[in-house]
Amino acid sequence: MSSSLAAIPSAGEEAGSGASGLLVGMEQIGKIYPNGTVAVQNVNLRVGEGEFLCFVGPSGCGKSTIFNMIAGLTGHTSGRLSVLGTTPKEARKMNEIAFVFQEHTLLPWSKLIDNVTMPLTLRGVPKKERIREGERVLELVGLKDYLKVLPRQLSGGMKMRVSIARALISRPKLLLMDEPFGALDEITRQSLQDELLNIWRQDRKMTVLFITHNVFEAAFLSTRVVVMTPRPGKIADILEIPTPFPRSDDYRSSPEFGRHVHAVSETLKH
Amino acid sequence: MEKLVASVNVLPEQESGASPSVPAAASVPDGRMGRKNASSSGSLSRKIVSLAVPPLVVFVLFVALWEIVIRMSGVQPYLFPKPSDIVTAASENWHNLLVSVRTTIAEAVLGFALSVVLGVAFAVLLALSKTVERSVYPYAIILQTIPIVAVAPIIVIWFGAGMNAIVIIAFLIAFFPILSNTLIGLNSTEMNMKNLFYLYNATKWQTIWRLRIPAALPYILAGMKISCSLSVVGAIVGEYIAGIGGLQGGLGYAITVASTRLQTAYLFACGLTAAVMGIVFFLLINALSNRLLRSWHDSAINS
Numbered sequence: 210m211s212s213s214l215a216a217i218p219s220a221g222e223e224a225g226s227g228a229s230g231l232l233v234g235m236e237q238i239g240k241i242y243p244n245g246t247v248a249v250q251n252v253n254l255r256v257g258e259g260e261f262l263c264f265v266g267p268s269g270c271g272k273s274t275i276f277n278m279i280a281g282l283t284g285h286t287s288g289r290l291s292v293l294g295t296t297p298k299e300a301r302k303m304n305e306i307a308f309v310f311q312e313h314t315l316l317p318w319s320k321l322i323d324n325v326t327m328p329l330t331l332r333g334v335p336k337k338e339r340i341r342e343g344e345r346v347l348e349l350v351g352l353k354d355y356l357k358v359l360p361r362q363l364s365g366g367m368k369m370r371v372s373i374a375r376a377l378i379s380r381p382k383l384l385l386m387d388e389p390f391g392a393l394d395e396i397t398r399q400s401l402q403d404e405l406l407n408i409w410r411q412d413r414k415m416t417v418l419f420i421t422h423n424v425f426e427a428a429f430l431s432t433r434v435v436v437m438t439p440r441p442g443k444i445a446d447i448l449e450i451p452t453p454f455p456r457s458d459d460y461r462s463s464p465e466f467g468r469h470v471h472a473v474s475e476t477l478k479h
Numbered sequence: 480m481e482k483l484v485a486s487v488n489v490l491p492e493q494e495s496g497a498s499p500s501v502p503a504a505a506s507v508p509d510g511r512m513g514r515k516n517a518s519s520s521g522s523l524s525r526k527i528v529s530l531a532v533p534p535l536v537v538f539v540l541f542v543a544l545w546e547i548v549i550r551m552s553g554v555q556p557y558l559f560p561k562p563s564d565i566v567t568a569a570s571e572n573w574h575n576l577l578v579s580v581r582t583t584i585a586e587a588v589l590g591f592a593l594s595v596v597l598g599v600a601f602a603v604l605l606a607l608s609k610t611v612e613r614s615v616y617p618y619a620i621i622l623q624t625i626p627i628v629a630v631a632p633i634i635v636i637w638f639g640a641g642m643n644a645i646v647i648i649a650f651l652i653a654f655f656p657i658l659s660n661t662l663i664g665l666n667s668t669e670m671n672m673k674n675l676f677y678l679y680n681a682t683k684w685q686t687i688w689r690l691r692i693p694a695a696l697p698y699i700l701a702g703m704k705i706s707c708s709l710s711v712v713g714a715i716v717g718e719y720i721a722g723i724g725g726l727q728g729g730l731g732y733a734i735t736v737a738s739t740r741l742q743t744a745y746l747f748a749c750g751l752t753a754a755v756m757g758i759v760f761f762l763l764i765n766a767l768s769n770r771l772l773r774s775w776h777d778s779a780i781n782s
């Protein structure tokens with residue numbers, strides 16, 4: 210695993226990203242909540258630039274906790290955690306991290322264009338530039354005709370697209386997605402998986418961390434799958450999915466895909 | 480980047496119902512106000528008729544029964560006036576009644592406006608800091624339990640009999656529902672939404688302005704619906720106690736005068752007018768609420 214990391218070309222050129230191309234480094238990370246719950250224990254993980262990493266595991270095994278620690282929403286209680294070459298709190302201030310939740314978290318009173326450009330608005334980016342970027346990302350997710358529509362007029366899949374568009378607007382280096390497609394039907398889910406992979410492949414400098422409890426989703430999307438076990442949350446194993454991109458429906462029905470799914474499922478059981 | 484369009488799964492009802500409303504929403508400056516109702520006016524008026532007719536029938540029957548029973552029993556008008564006595568009293572004194580109504584409206588509206596502005600502002604201050612909220616809010620609750628009638632004479636002493644004192648009494652009665660509702664609204668913002676704003680490095684004020692206040696709007700409006708009728712009650716109670724001062728008296732004052740002169744029919748007229756005023760005020764705020772929330776909040780979508 211660490212050898213595959215070394216093969217990842219270093220980013221280097223952008224300030225603050227760390228020289229190694231290492232986006233997230235976790236060493237012996239542990240998290241005990243104030244009420245005594247041991248959510249995560251002894252997690253070691255190194256995520257390089259351009260990876261697509263899926264986290265699978267039963268609910269309650271600490272997946273969201275790991276994401277929240279990376280995003281700086283909650284602190285870790287032991288070990289060393291570096292994000293974009295610095296602490297999570299500092300990393301957050303660099304506007305290089307974006308988050309997509311399972312719920313679409315759109316502002317119901319704001320039009321799509323205002324929802325999508327919200328991260329830029331908060332940063333004080335001029336309106337003209339905001340609109341241009343907003344149109345870019347809405348086009349990216351196939352919703353450029355819906356600029357002035359309110360979220361409630363959209364289906365669940367469309368709302369999730371908007372949510373992804375909002376995350377993409379600041380061209381993040383690190384995209385954290387916590388069960389984003391968990392509430393969608395299978396067909397919508399698959400088309401969003403295809404779209405997400407396409408977007409990610411356009412911009413191989415973007416690293417995606419993706420939580421799912423769907424092993425098929427993990428095997429389809431990832432370059433590596435992190436399999437977790439509960440109580441306390443630990444990494445059981447990290448599996449490589451070496452199948453090259455682009456991955457299409459052919460991959461979904463290939464024996465190779467079946468083998469990957471099987472491997473992930475087997476690891477989950479132990 | 481290359482354009483990546485996937486099949487956009489449009490909801491079935493969207494093609495017919497929601498989409499035509501989009502241009503209307505776009506023409507409203509802040510986008511918060513609603514779309515024009517696209518449904519045909521024919522079915523709408525039929526709906527209004529079906530809603531309005533049954534209570535109207537009950538009203539007519541009630542008034543007729545009242546008139547007949549009092550007429551038959553021969554009760555004196557100063558003890559229990561008939562509807563016809565009330566109408567006569569109102570039309571004979573219509574000028575006085577109008578002046579009283581105008582005065583009371585002014586007091587109630589001022590008191591209400593003050594309660595909205597200060598109630599929301601105070602709630603925002605409390606919501607900004609949990610510590611402040613925890614240390615101050617209990618006192619706000621205690622203050623609220625003091626009966627306003629007990630405090631009113633002090634207010635008259637401090638602010639003089641008349642308009643000022645009455646407005647303050649109306650404000651005090653209307654203030655607390657706005658404060659508590661707004662505070663609940665501000666504190667019930669979804670955790671994920673707050674996290675999102677935090678992740679995007681929003682300042683405390685940005686979170687208040689762009690997230691928590693808009694999200695609290697349904698609660699604020701619910702508080703306003705309670706308070707608007709209360710402010711009319713407050714104005715009338717204020718007039719009982721503070722009288723007319725330098726101004727022409729409002730409905731409350733007219734009621735006290737009418738009762739001392741045993742002008743019971745006019746007293747009824749004033750009381751009913753006050754009730755109508757409270758209802759109209761409520762309906763206005765209700766309409767405002769629906770208008771503001773119609774496009775995005777569940778409570779107003781089907782109303």
Ligand SMILES: Nc1ncnc2c1ncn2[C@@H]1O[C@H](COP(=O)(O)OP(=O)(O)O)[C@@H](O)[C@H]1O
Nearest residue numbers: 242244246248267268269270271272273274275
């Ligand atoms: N804020 C919190 N306080 C206390 N315990 C928590 C908190 N958040 C999560 N937990 C607990 O930590 C464990 C891991 O939770 P979580 O990271 O949400 O798991 P997952 O996302 O894998 O379902 C669970 O047992 C959960 O109950």
Ligand SMILES: [Mg+2]
Nearest residue numbers: 272273274387
């Ligand atoms: Mg979770």
